[in-house]
Amino acid sequence: MKKTILLLFIAGLVLASCNHYPEKTYWDYMGEFDMYYSKAYESYSPNPHLPGGMTLQPMPEGTVPRDGEVPYPFKNKLADRKLAGQKLKNPLPKTPENLERGQMMYNIYCAVCHGKDGKGMATADTTTLYKKKLYPIPPADLTTDLVRSYPDGEIYHVITMGSAIMGPHGSQIRPADRWRIVHYIKNGFKVK
Numbered sequence: 001m002k003k004t005i006l007l008l009f010i011a012g013l014v015l016a017s018c019n020h021y022p023e024k025t026y027w028d029y030m031g032e033f034d035m036y037y038s039k040a041y042e043s044y045s046p047n048p049h050l051p052g053g054m055t056l057q058p059m060p061e062g063t064v065p066r067d068g069e070v071p072y073p074f075k076n077k078l079a080d081r082k083l084a085g086q087k088l089k090n091p092l093p094k095t096p097e098n099l100e101r102g103q104m105m106y107n108i109y110c111a112v113c114h115g116k117d118g119k120g121m122a123t124a125d126t127t128t129l130y131k132k133k134l135y136p137i138p139p140a141d142l143t144t145d146l147v148r149s150y151p152d153g154e155i156y157h158v159i160t161m162g163s164a165i166m167g168p169h170g171s172q173i174r175p176a177d178r179w180r181i182v183h184y185i186k187n188g189f190k191v192k
């Protein structure tokens with residue numbers, strides 16, 4: 001009898017700890033020993049011990065990302081765009097693999113404005129921001145002889161730094177993928 005009462009009591013205790021509100025933590029028994037709650041500073045929390053009162057410190061000057069990337073030497077100016085066209089050479093061969101990857105990256109990053117077929121404001125692609133009246137500036141037609149006449153480095157520059165009203169995509173797309181997009185555009189939006 002005593003045993004049954006004890007068991008019922010324990011079962012009651014155990015069941016009482018089940019609840020419908022998982023966002024509520026109720027009591028914690030070990031919290032006072034600092035085992036549940038780390039005292040470490042969070043990345044974005046203020047920090048009285050470090051310069052500037054921030055936990056996450058700015059990168060030392062001149063820091064470059066790994067993965068073989070080098071700082072881009074040209075500015076967002078027309079003269080630099082032309083210079084990039086002369087100086088930069090596409091390091092990748094125009095293989096079906098590179099064209100396919102270029103197509104994929106183009107469709108992700110550029111098609112939303114220039115259209116899957118690259119025809120800009122004249123595109124048959126009804127999903128572009130311009131066609132949906134969500135972007136007011138007519139995006140350039142990238143299938144023209146003019147665009148195809150640009151050296152690879154010039155188009156690479158436009159992707160990296162932007163062009164007039166078009167924003168830069170250097171921080172979103174890796175250098176090799178930018179060169180693949182260039183191949184895809186100059187190959188007339190074909191992968192063969």
Ligand code: HEC
Binds near residue numbers: 111142
């Ligand atoms: C948010 C919309 C938008 C996105 C995204 C966008 N562009 Fe543009 N792009 C434009 C507009 C608008 C122009 C034309 C106006 C201008 O030159 O400023 C343009 C111009 C260009 C030009 C220059 C054409 C010329 O004759 O000078 C190239 C090349 C180009 N884009 C390629 C790309 C590529 C490649 C991507 C993807 C990495 C891309 N754009 C993404 C809006 C966009």
